[in-house]
Amino acid sequence: MTGTTTRSPAPAGHVLRGRRVSRFVLLVIALAGAAVASTWLAVSIGAVPVALPQAWGIVADRLVPGAVPRTWTPVQEQIIWEFRLPRALLALLVGAGLAVVGAVLQALVRNPLADPFLLGVSSGASFGAVLVLILGASALGGLSLSAAAFAGSLLALGLVYVLAQRAGRLTPSRLVLAGVALAYLFQAAYSFVLQLAQSGRAAQQVLFWLMGSLGGARWHLLPLPAVVLAVGVAYLLTQHRPLNALAAGEETAVSLGVNVSRFRLTLFVLTSLLVGVMVATSGAIAFVGLIVPHAARLLVGADHRRVLPVTALLGAVFLQLVDIAARTVNAPQELALSIVTALFGVPFFLWLLRRRSVDRAVTVG
């Protein structure tokens, strides 16, 4: 342990608390500001450059027609409004969603190394997406890519639940084992479909999708992830105390008055839905759900009352910046998002492993 073991030198009552809370509020405001600023930056950067004031003007003009004098071309307007803004908003939603799911799962399975793809849901979504990409939408009764991915995630969710429950109760170890087993099953299934396809182009498309991309973002894809995220985060914010109690241990949570079976089931369904919706719109973006919650805890401690909002905002800003990088470093080619997140994620993760003793991190369960 070389890192800080004491988060605050003076533990004296409300003075400490007052300082922590105001620091927390400032941090939330700063992160919300960063989310707006990074989104603004994201819509102005690209193959057709649009100056920041013009980008702002285009959005303002759409929201309140005639509010700003027009200084932009119709092409610029189309690019910003129809492609870049929905994409930037989707980046915020997916980043926040994956990060929050990571934080919740780390408490649910009591392991700091848990991530959103642990429960097999993303493999199910990938399977659905691969079917559409390889066999074509018509083979699946006209399901769109995201609808098929979402259906795949629901299928995986149902199977994991059936495998992991006993008399309606879920235990963390069963959840993880069932999730891992099903992830292998679905990976085998879509690898099989890919092999059958024997089309290099389609396979490349699938690979790109599996590594995560926000390139498909359009306005009509936004409402579902937005609603699921809003409802999910709103619910979780009311549950910060049971989440803390659950992280303390199952029996402890029971003795603290938490209905553990029901709460675990709710969390499992909620996180699976969130992952399913996010993966359906943007593929499987790695590392966001694993590292962002840890970064949030470094900033505000382990209490979920503060961890959840900071994780959501940090995840949103992080994925926005990642997407900007993915679009610009190798333009006009786009990088798959998981490549960029791994670039930041792996060093952070290794640093985290060195900071805490590895034994401690992996034996907890």
Next chain:
Amino acid sequence: MRLDLRGVAVTLDGHPIVREAGLRVADGELVGLVGPNGCGKSTLLRAVYRALRPSAGLIAVDGDDVHRLPAREAARRTAVLAQEIPADLDFTVAEIVAMGRTPYKADAATDEAVCAGALDRVGLSAAAGRIFATLSGGEKQRVLLARALAQRTRLLLLDEPTSHLDIRHQLELLHLIRDLGIATLAVLHDLNQAAAFCDRLYVMNAGRVVAGGPPHEVLTPDLISEVYGVRAVRRPQLVFERLPEEP
């Protein structure tokens, strides 16, 4: 009567672990529950704090069946120091203690005062900002006790609170618990310590409570040889005590 168990049976995976167990804990009493490994004492305790459901019998806290109480209400009446270590998410001592307020409606001022009082009671006020996982074994047990105290219950359950502690920390914790004056049911391993600290003892064997009463009446050589299969011999031996407090 704070705690009243009558004819309690608990079955795990089809095996009867506890059969027709009965015991009582009165207000302010420290009651020990002893018995050989696998006799069902921890299982009985888990049924009291609702981690397990009894297959028969009544477990009443303050006269109400705990398994019929709403979860929160039960948690306002009974607190537990079990053998569970929190997930490794870098919780601070203050955050662990604050978990004790889970069964209550959040109220910053009250919660803070109660938690500060609980930490003070276990002598760890200075450690509030430290990361729980970096504490010593004895300190961890005291923090978990503070969390139980923050629940503000009138009944406390302890599952082998002194295991993994050295002799000095065992004694410190037992003195601390006895001085709380809360009705307490403690599963204990060390018979000498159980006899020294508890007002009354219950002895379990093969799922049944086979004896109960003041320690010197209960721990007879006959009972010990019957339950543990060992001979109890009185010999002058080293006895461990806390050092007198320095002024």
